[in-house]
Amino acid sequence: MSGFATARQKMVDGQVRTNDVTDTRILDAMLALPRELFVPESRRALAYLDLDLDVSEDGAPKRYMIKPQVIAKLLQAAEIVTTDKVLIVGSATGYAAALVSRLAANVTATESEPALVAKGNLILGQLGFTNVSLRAAAAAEGDGAGAPYDVVVLNGATEVAPERLFEQLGEGGRLVGVFAARKPARATIVTKSHGDLGHRALFDAAAPVLPGMERVPGFVF
Numbered sequence: 001m002s003g004f005a006t007a008r009q010k011m012v013d014g015q016v017r018t019n020d021v022t023d024t025r026i027l028d029a030m031l032a033l034p035r036e037l038f039v040p041e042s043r044r045a046l047a048y049l050d051l052d053l054d055v056s057e058d059g060a061p062k063r064y065m066i067k068p069q070v071i072a073k074l075l076q077a078a079e080i081v082t083t084d085k086v087l088i089v090g091s092a093t094g095y096a097a098a099l100v101s102r103l104a105a106n107v108t109a110t111e112s113e114p115a116l117v118a119k120g121n122l123i124l125g126q127l128g129f130t131n132v133s134l135r136a137a138a139a140a141e142g143d144g145a146g147a148p149y150d151v152v153v154l155n156g157a158t159e160v161a162p163e164r165l166f167e168q169l170g171e172g173g174r175l176v177g178v179f180a181a182r183k184p185a186r187a188t189i190v191t192k193s194h195g196d197l198g199h200r201a202l203f204d205a206a207a208p209v210l211p212g213m214e215r216v217p218g219f220v221f
Contacts, residue, residue: 004036007048011035011068015050019069023076029102030072037123038065038095052208055093056116063092063113066156066178066207070187071096074153074176077189077202080104084150089165089177090139090210094120096155097132107132108146112139112211139210142168149173157185157207159215166190166197178207181215 012030021027036047039055046053052064065071080086084104088097091109093116101107101124111117111134120134137143141164142152148170154162154177162175169175175190187205191198 004034004044004047008035011048011050015067015069016072019073021069021072021076025103026072026075026099029099030068032102033095033098034127035065035068035095037127038093038098038120056113060115061113061211062208063090063111063116063211064156064208065092065095070178070205070207071099071155073203073205074187075099075103077187078151078153078174078176080151085146085148086151086153087143087146087149087165087168088153088155089142089162090155091120091134092116092155094124094132094134096153097134098124098127098129100151100153101129101132104151105131108143108149109134110137110139110141110143111135112137138212140164140212144168151176154178154210156210156213158213159209160213162213166192171195176202178205180207180209 036044039047056063080103085106086100086104088109091097091111097109114136117134117136147168152175157178157180159180169192173192179188184204187202189200
């Protein structure tokens with residue numbers, strides 16, 4: 001077994017399974033997907049550590065792949081099925097989108113940094129994925145042209161209510177992400193039923209806030 005393959009197995013066994021991720025489809029996808037390819041070459045040795053990993057190029061705005069256990073638990077909570085149409089928000093280089101593409105029928109992913117969109121599409125093409133595409137768009141805007149979605153996944157945290165993303169959920173749709181409007185930040189699932197939204201906290205979690213989804217500071221006298 002190669003060094004990266006060994007690290008991948010240790011990540012799944014030591015970080016993901018031990019955090020109550022039992023969906024074998026997610027575990028199998030994480031074992032199969034070479035996470036290191038989504039990371040700049042200078043940081044590939046960090047690809048399987050339990051951290052939010054900066055995947056931006058030197059000098060570019062910081063963008064992250066969130067911790068393996070956090071994205072795995074979010075995907076498990078979303079209960080994605082093979083007929084679902086999924087939107088990934090803040091996809092960075094596309095690792096989360098690639099994971100979801102193994103679970104769902106169709107995946108659209110947005111990323112605010114065009115250079116990362118190009119890099120992500122190149123990686124996904126090299127790996128042979130055909131049911132996922134990355135597009136340049138602000139995180140808070142989502143991708144209304146492709147709505148409605150069965151599932152929306154935030155690849156990061158939000159400090160504000162993502163109203164435009166809620167609007168893009170179909171009936172019975174689920175949005176999962178880390179909500180950080182107050183402390184402690186919590187991974188949360190939002191479900192749409194008969195036009196109404198229900199929120200349920202899943203677990204305490206921390207993740208970098210997605211660009212454009214930061215809280216606007218209030219006026220201070």
